[in-house]
Amino acid sequence: MGAFDLLRIAGSGLGMHQTWLDTIGSNIANVNTMTSTDEDAFTAQMVVAQARPDGGVDVAGIATGDPEGVLVHSPDHPLADEDGYVRGPAMDLTSQMSQLIMAQRGFQASSQVTQFAQDAYASAIQIGNR
């Protein structure tokens, strides 16, 4: 257990939530990204969080959604095949938006902990001072 464990743990929480926020941002930005039917669709990225045995949290990996996606009938699209279909991401915008709020709240919680850590270290070095 290190002297600055509080900051290390809070930092890992900030890092994981930052990664999660980044992937959600990319997912939402690509919610209307279409590909031709003979290519894979844009796949949503999902962060896999895992608790560290010595405290804190790690990004264990990034899972991806279904490359099948969904077929969208859009004959005017430049990438449409002869039947008028393009491939869109199989992504739920509602779920992405609610995850965005969760990730933001989690980030704020760890950010608050860094503030507490600073105050704790500051009061520890004041011991013996008048």
Place this chain on the structure above:
Amino acid sequence: MSVPAFSASDPVSAALGFALDGLSLRQRTIADNLANVDTPGFRAVAVDFESALTDALGSDDPAADLARAGISTVAVDTPVGANGNNVDLRKETLAAMQSQFQYQMVTRAVTDRFEHLKTAASAS
């Protein structure tokens, strides 16, 4: 019977030191709970040092008891949410604030105790 300054046999210093250890561990645990607020399957952990402190202060030799006493961490057994996680964001944030103030009070009390011992040592 004189108590040497800064010795572990001073029950007040021992109690304050024990409280600082307990509060440090509690803050670390809260940080861990909050970092894992979205981790699937994570169970919140709580720290209890107050019961050991209370027991020791009621005994004949508090300093010796505290030197032996351990600080216990227990898994919180509140109902878990959909992803197997039971961290309560509101509860942990409030506990973080409270332990923060407690920590500052105890560090202040440690300084006061040292002042006392200094005064006692310089009185002749």
